[in-house]
Amino acid sequence: MAERKITAPAINPETKPFWDAAAKGQLLIKKCLACGELHYYPRTICPFCHSDRTEWQTASGKGSIYSFSIMRRAAEPFAIAYVTLEEGPKVLTNIVDCAFEDIKIGKPVKLVWKQSEGGPAVPMFTLA
Amino acid sequence: MSISGKAYIGGIYEHPTRNAVDKSLPQLHAEVAKGALDDAGLSHREVDGYFCAGDAPGLGGLSMIDYLGIQPKHIDSTETGGSSYVIHVAHAAEAIAAGKCHVALVTLAGRPRAEGGQMRGMAARPDLFPEQNFEAPYGGVVLNLYAMCAMRHMHEFGTTSEQLAWIKVAASHHAQYNPHAMLQNVVTVQEVLNSPVVADPLHRLDCCVISDGGGAVVVVSPEIAKELKRPRVKILGTGEFSKNQMGGKVDLTYTGARISGPIAFAEAGVKPADIKYASIYDSFTITVLMTLEDLGFCEKGAGGEFVADGNLISGVGKLPFNTDGGGLCNNHPGNRGGMTKVIEAVRQLRGEAHPRVQVQNCDVALAHGTGGSLGTRHGSATLIMERE
Numbered sequence: 293m294a295e296r297k298i299t300a301p302a303i304n305p306e307t308k309p310f311w312d313a314a315a316k317g318q319l320l321i322k323k324c325l326a327c328g329e330l331h332y333y334p335r336t337i338c339p340f341c342h343s344d345r346t347e348w349q350t351a352s353g354k355g356s357i358y359s360f361s362i363m364r365r366a367a368e369p370f371a372i373a374y375v376t377l378e379e380g381p382k383v384l385t386n387i388v389d390c391a392f393e394d395i396k397i398g399k400p401v402k403l404v405w406k407q408s409e410g411g412p413a414v415p416m417f418t419l420a
Numbered sequence: 421m422s423i424s425g426k427a428y429i430g431g432i433y434e435h436p437t438r439n440a441v442d443k444s445l446p447q448l449h450a451e452v453a454k455g456a457l458d459d460a461g462l463s464h465r466e467v468d469g470y471f472c473a474g475d476a477p478g479l480g481g482l483s484m485i486d487y488l489g490i491q492p493k494h495i496d497s498t499e500t501g502g503s504s505y506v507i508h509v510a511h512a513a514e515a516i517a518a519g520k521c522h523v524a525l526v527t528l529a530g531r532p533r534a535e536g537g538q539m540r541g542m543a544a545r546p547d548l549f550p551e552q553n554f555e556a557p558y559g560g561v562v563l564n565l566y567a568m569c570a571m572r573h574m575h576e577f578g579t580t581s582e583q584l585a586w587i588k589v590a591a592s593h594h595a596q597y598n599p600h601a602m603l604q605n606v607v608t609v610q611e612v613l614n615s616p617v618v619a620d621p622l623h624r625l626d627c628c629v630i631s632d633g634g635g636a637v638v639v640v641s642p643e644i645a646k647e648l649k650r651p652r653v654k655i656l657g658t659g660e661f662s663k664n665q666m667g668g669k670v671d672l673t674y675t676g677a678r679i680s681g682p683i684a685f686a687e688a689g690v691k692p693a694d695i696k697y698a699s700i701y702d703s704f705t706i707t708v709l710m711t712l713e714d715l716g717f718c719e720k721g722a723g724g725e726f727v728a729d730g731n732l733i734s735g736v737g738k739l740p741f742n743t744d745g746g747g748l749c750n751n752h753p754g755n756r757g758g759m760t761k762v763i764e765a766v767r768q769l770r771g772e773a774h775p776r777v778q779v780q781n782c783d784v785a786l787a788h789g790t791g792g793s794l795g796t797r798h799g800s801a802t803l804i805m806e807r808e
């Protein structure tokens with residue numbers, strides 16, 4: 293099956309550290325030093341308490357499937373999902389490199405990287 | 421300050437077109453504006469408030485005000501996707517209650533079919549959306565994002581595809597009486613289940629239609645409403661909310677109606693059991709099911725049982741919904757269904773729905789809009805109205 297073309301992220305000054313780490317295979321999330329909450333997608337200002345004392349934290353890359361759907365109508369069908377990271381936040385992603393029928397809610401997954409079209413490799417997940 | 425009873429629906433109009441290859445987008449806006457003003461018995465010269473959303477071509481209404489030749493003293497271009505027009509009616513009522521305007525015009529139009537499926541509107545620079553880096557790579561579109569809500573709802577509550585199918589079946593029972601509806605054939609649960617799966621667990625017939633068209637509403641002050649010759653429909657209460665991913669604490673099992681609904685019911689001073697007819701935004705069957713739960717028509721998780729066995733069919737079930745056929749069968753002009761939700765609720769309150777679907781003694785009705793995507797971020801708006 294042909295691989296779906298992955299839209300590249302339009303990197304900006306706020307997101308550049310995320311993609312610099314991604315180039316080294318690290319998935320970053322944000323931690324707030326004021327309220328202690330982790331959040332995703334990452335922002336400079338904490339969405340929970342509005343403190344600007346947020347710092348990047350490397351996620352383990354382990355998680356489980358919260359929900360998913362197989363986009364069968366697409367030219368190259370693919371699996372979109374929310375994955376609950378081991379650290380807590382849920383991330384929008386794709387489940388790749390596995391049979392669609394094996395994808396189930398609750399199954400453990402691990403981080404993989406897939407090259408975007410004209411941009412960096414982006415974080416995705418496969419069944420662990 | 422409550423807006424309850426301080427504004428009325430003066431006029432409504434739904435464009436009959438479903439494929440507007442021969443019309444421009446501003447022209448559609450003008451045609452629905454004229455239609456709603458004619459319905460009210462008002463002139464465009466009396467319009468002193470104008471409301472439009474991202475479907476309006478131009479700069480937040482400035483171009484349309486020029487094109488329409490109106491001179492509003494109050495302008496609002498709140499954009500919450502398909503729910504915008506429900507919010508516009510609420511904001512128009514607020515502006516009227518505050519004395520900022522007396523005749524407020526709300527317009528919607530779109531021609532996605534004529535434009536070959538292209539979406540237009542405010543999304544000129546999607547690369548600048550705050551979430552772009554973390555969502556665009558993953559191919560999330562309206563269809564598969566709503567599908568993930570359905571998948572999770574099934575997982576947590578045991579909701580079935582058969583139960584979702586009943587929502588389409590009910591809409592089709594109503595659409596058979598609407599000569600303008602895109603899908604006029606009554607379908608069965610089995611036919612919905614036999615349609616191809618487009619994004620698990622949703623089938624093709626779980627989805628709304630794509631259509632051109634539009635609609636308009638005129639909201640007026642009580643003084644003006646008394647002078648009009650139309651049945652009087654009073655705005656009792658409104659509520660709005662925007663729900664999103666909550667910084668990663670994603671919960672796909674509920675909608676913003678959980679917040680907007682109670683606000684509207686409290687302002688209106690009525691309960692879900694008082695609602696005789698409900699227009700519920702129906703981009704997909706799952707949208708209806710989750711919204712009904714969140715508005716309090718049934719317990720969370722019991723939506724599947726609630727919608728089954730024809731409970732949403734007028735004359736058959738306890739809660740007649742979308743008696744024009746809704747977005748699932750009638751139309752979804754410009755991929756935005758909030759306007760037609762308001763219009764059919766007003767028809768029901770006036771007693772002007774098709775006789776085969778008109779709810780008897782329809783004195784209190786609700787219209788609810790859901791714009792954007794339940795799977796990421798969406799705007800919910802609830803409007804409760806009463807026949808006076």
Ligand SMILES: [Zn+2]
Nearest residue numbers: 324327338341
């Ligand atoms: Zn914080």
